[in-house]
Amino acid sequence: MKLELGKINISDIQFGSETKLDGGVLCVAADQLKELVLEDEHIATVEFDIAKPGESVRITPVKDVIEPRVKVEGPGGIFPGMIASVETVGSGRTHVLAGMAVVTAGPIVGFQEGIVDMCGPGADYTPFSKTLNLVMVCTPVEGIESHDYERAVRMAGFKVATTLGELGRDAQPDEVETFETPSIKEGMDLYPDLPRVGYVQMLQSQGLLHDTYVYGVDAKQIMPTFLYPTETMDGAIVSGNCVSACDKNPTYIHLNNGVVRDLYEEHGKTINFVGQIITNENVYLADKERSSNQTAKLCRMLDLDGVIVSQEGFGNPDTDLIMNCKKIEAEGIKTVIITDEYAGRDGKSQSLADADVAADAVVTGGNANQVVVLPKLDKVIGTLDYVNKIAGASAETLQEDGSLLVELQVITGATNETGFGYLSAR
Numbered sequence: 001m002k003l004e005l006g007k008i009n010i011s012d013i014q015f016g017s018e019t020k021l022d023g024g025v026l027c028v029a030a031d032q033l034k035e036l037v038l039e040d041e042h043i044a045t046v047e048f049d050i051a052k053p054g055e056s057v058r059i060t061p062v063k064d065v066i067e068p069r070v071k072v073e074g075p076g077g078i079f080p081g082m083i084a085s086v087e088t089v090g091s092g093r094t095h096v097l098a099g100m101a102v103v104t105a106g107p108i109v110g111f112q113e114g115i116v117d118m119c120g121p122g123a124d125y126t127p128f129s130k131t132l133n134l135v136m137v138c139t140p141v142e143g144i145e146s147h148d149y150e151r152a153v154r155m156a157g158f159k160v161a162t163t164l165g166e167l168g169r170d171a172q173p174d175e176v177e178t179f180e181t182p183s184i185k186e187g188m189d190l191y192p193d194l195p196r197v198g199y200v201q202m203l204q205s206q207g208l209l210h211d212t213y214v215y216g217v218d219a220k221q222i223m224p225t226f227l228y229p230t231e232t233m234d235g236a237i238v239s240g241n242c243v244s245a246c247d248k249n250p251t252y253i254h255l256n257n258g259v260v261r262d263l264y265e266e267h268g269k270t271i272n273f274v275g276q277i278i279t280n281e282n283v284y285l286a287d288k289e290r291s292s293n294q295t296a297k298l299c300r301m302l303d304l305d306g307v308i309v310s311q312e313g314f315g316n317p318d319t320d321l322i323m324n325c326k327k328i329e330a331e332g333i334k335t336v337i338i339t340d341e342y343a344g345r346d347g348k349s350q351s352l353a354d355a356d357v358a359a360d361a362v363v364t365g366g367n368a369n370q371v372v373v374l375p376k377l378d379k380v381i382g383t384l385d386y387v388n389k390i391a392g393a394s395a396e397t398l399q400e401d402g403s404l405l406v407e408l409q410v411i412t413g414a415t416n417e418t419g420f421g422y423l424s425a426r
Contacts (some may be wrong), residue, residue, distance in 0.1 A: 001091045002180040003230035006072070006173030007098040013050050015133045017199060021167040024174075026100065028164075036159055037136065038378050042152035042275055044141045047176030049381045051103075051133040056378035057083020058122075059135055061113030061386050062412050063104045063150075064239050064249040065128055066157050068097040068165035071234065077160050078165060079235040089234035090227075095168040100132040101252055102164065104157040106139060107210055109151045110386035114245025114412035115374070115404075122374040125414040126251075127421055136160060146242075147208055155241055157251075168274050179264050181198060181228050181275055184302065191272040195305040198274045199229070199259050200295055200328070201418075204241050204248060205280040205310040211240035212249075212312075214278060224279040224294040226302070229260045232276070241312075244391045246368045246414040247340050249312055258419040259338070274302055279324065283318040292323035300331045310338040311417045314368065318353040327357040340415035342364035345407070365415040366423030368392065369407050 011024035019029045030048040037046040051057045071077045074092015077084025103116065116128045123129035138156060140149040182190055205219040212219040214237055227236065237254040260276065267273040279295045282288060299307055303412040307328050311321045321337055328335045341351035341364055351364075369392075388397045391411025398406060408414040413421050 001089055001228040001230055002178065003177070003233060004093040005177045005233060006093060006095045007175045007177065008095060008168045008171045009174045010097050010100040010132055010224055013100060013134055015050070019167070021171060026097065026164065032162055033163070036163065037138065037156045040156060042141055042144055042148050043138050043156060044060060045139045046156070047137045049135045049137070051135055051381060053118060053132070054129055055118045057118040057381060058377045058379070059103060059105060059116040059133065059381045060384065061105055061107055061110060061382060061390065062112055062116050062245065063106065063108055063153060064157050065244065065252040065412065066102045066161040067252045067255050068100070068102065068161045068168070069235065070095050070165040070169045072169055074231050076234065077244040078162055079238060082155070082213065082238055083158050083162050086215050088231070089236055090231035094234055095171065095173060096205065097165060097168050100134065101128060102157055102161045103128070103133045103135045104153050105135055105137045105382045107383070107386050108152055108153060109146055109242040111389040112242045112244060112391050113386070114390070115410050116412050117374060117377065120375050120377065121372055122411060125408060125411045125422065127413050130133055137382050143354045150209055150240065150242060156183065158238070166369065172323060179230050179233070181230065181273065184274065187272050187274060194270065195328070196274050196303060197263065197271040197306045197308070198277060198299060198302060198304045199263060200277045200279060200299070200307055200309040200324060202309065202311050202317065202324070203237065203278055203280050204211065204243060204317070206283050206313070206316060209242040213238050213240055216235050219280045220282060222280060222299055224291055227276045228296060229264070229276045229279055232260065237278070243313055244368070244409050245412040246392070246409045247313060247365065247417050249418060250412065253413070253418060253420045256420065259308055260311065274304060281320045283316060288323055292320065292327050295324050296327035296331055299328050299333055304333050306334040308336050308338065314340065315353050316344050322354040322356045322359055326356045329358040336361040336363060337364045338365070338417050340417055341367045342369055343367045345369050363419070364424055365417050365419065365421060368409040368415045371405065371407055374404040374406060
């Protein structure tokens, strides 16, 4: 399967009377987008704002981050099963509004949303301090259940991102990247002497408001399955998570998965990148056993020599991570795991809730319990009403001078387990 990504570099976002793309400048008519969002009866109000790199701006509580894209050639459309039909995607050509993001915010589950700082020390930990962000702050109607509110905001974000992505349909890209995965037999013939490497991506699926969707299906309901990695670039996997901000994968990260991109970079040179296996992270032991058994079976069926496994979240999913690792290793396949750590504020606690001798090759995204002070910034998009409740915060988080005393856990993407960030360890 072959996909071309045409990148249209966005240099600025401005509000105006018409939503349009003018060179590299995205002009946004906020009132038009408000009408689109308020079509959902669960959302009472929505306000749009713009946050640019280097500005003294704090965005919170952040739920999802989405990159606008549009399918230009090939079957299906962006966000299949959510916005587009469920036709298989990942081939043809897709245009990307690169360098910007749609950020959804609002008090959906106040204790598990995140912070994005556009400047200062907090900006050093989040990849979304580097993007031009169109932020939509949604408030719910009274009496709504959290999961209904989450779904409404999730879908509103996809609608806005798709509307903006459509502006790039006829634009001339600044750069075109090509990603291609041959069929299994073709790959064997093309690269007979290269090690066969696969990517196992664990998707957060621990229960209500801990959801990831694959072609519109809640990942709790899937059996481990095989994808062409380019399917994820067209939005086959999207986030519905309200979990700790530091290590959840917003939709933007699924679209730009760092493991996928790095493996493609080496494909045909040092490895034969065979493809991507997705599996879930359920709560009950039988479900964990079933999914890890099937994941290891798929790795063996594909005759892989090596596998990279990335986790999403921490604690309970540590068990899924170690199960996957030791069962894949038991098949004679070399395995590297990517996780982050919850090693305590002093770094001396056990990093993972589970362990095994088979897990002897580990890449870490950093210690989520590391404490940082985020200075008061000039502007807040959203509200600080929930900042003392966010996972990684405490009753003492909001200081008298307006600064925040927090763990990295509160910062969106700070310890991301696909490597889409800046931290690691030796």
